[in-house]
Amino acid sequence: MSSSRQARLGRLLAAVAELLAGQANPDERLLRQIAALLKAAAPELQIGPAQFPIAQPGQELLYELALDPTGGPSLYLVSDGAGTHSPPHTHQTWAVVLGLRGVELNQLYRLAGDSGGRLQAAATEQAVGPGECLVMQAEDIHATRVQGESCYHLHLYGRALSHLPPFAARCFDWPSSLPNVAQMHR
Numbered sequence: 176m177s178s179s180r181q182a183r184l185g186r187l188l189a190a191v192a193e194l195l196a197g198q199a200n201p202d203e204r205l206l207r208q209i210a211a212l213l214k215a216a217a218p219e220l221q222i223g224p225a226q227f228p229i230a231q232p233g234q235e236l237l238y239e240l241a242l243d244p245t246g247g248p249s250l251y252l253v254s255d256g257a258g259t260h261s262p263p264h265t266h267q268t269w270a271v272v273l274g275l276r277g278v279e280l281n282q283l284y285r286l287a288g289d290s291g292g293r294l295q296a297a298a299t300e301q302a303v304g305p306g307e308c309l310v311m312q313a314e315d316i317h318a319t320r321v322q323g324e325s326c327y328h329l330h331l332y333g334r335a336l337s338h339l340p341p342f343a344a345r346c347f348d349w350p351s352s353l354p355n356v357a358q359m360h361r
């Protein structure tokens with residue numbers, strides 16, 4: 176990775192740490208400030224297919240851009256290929272997602288009050304295209320699907336993925352009473 180990109184990434188993570196001031200669970204207002212930092216830094220990172228190949232249809236790629244050595248806030252580039260989707264899941268840490276290329280549709284869920292682990296759709300689907308941000312708190316649940324061409328999205332998580340439970344352990348079953356958004360639009 177180029178030294179100028181690494182330097183920019185280092186400054187970004189330092190600025191995020193300064194804003195957080197040790198908070199593990201920032202509120203939405205603070206997450207929006209972090210999103211603004213990420214958006215301001217993104218053009219200088221010069222993310223392009225020469226260094227980071229774009230996913231082919233059906234392929235999902237994850238590039239580690241900046242990892243906190245102690246497992247704190249870390250930045251990844253995700254390239255999801257056309258036709259890919261993820262089941263409802265939590266991150267168990269805060270997350271800020273910034274679109275760079277392509278559009279990813281996010282369905283947000285909440286657990287039903289009487290629980291039993293059932294999910295209810297929490298809002299209309301939110302599209303995250305170039306320059307658009309999605310912020311999520313640790314307990315938020317979402318499912319994603321790529322709309323159209325393969326995507327690039329920056330994912331900034333409150334903790335490094337290596338310090339979180341495996342993805343499969345953070346997933347929920349598709350709620351049978353709700354449309355499976357990934358299949359519905361294929």
Ligand SMILES: [Fe+2]
Pocket residue numbers: 264265266317
């Ligand atoms: Fe996610």
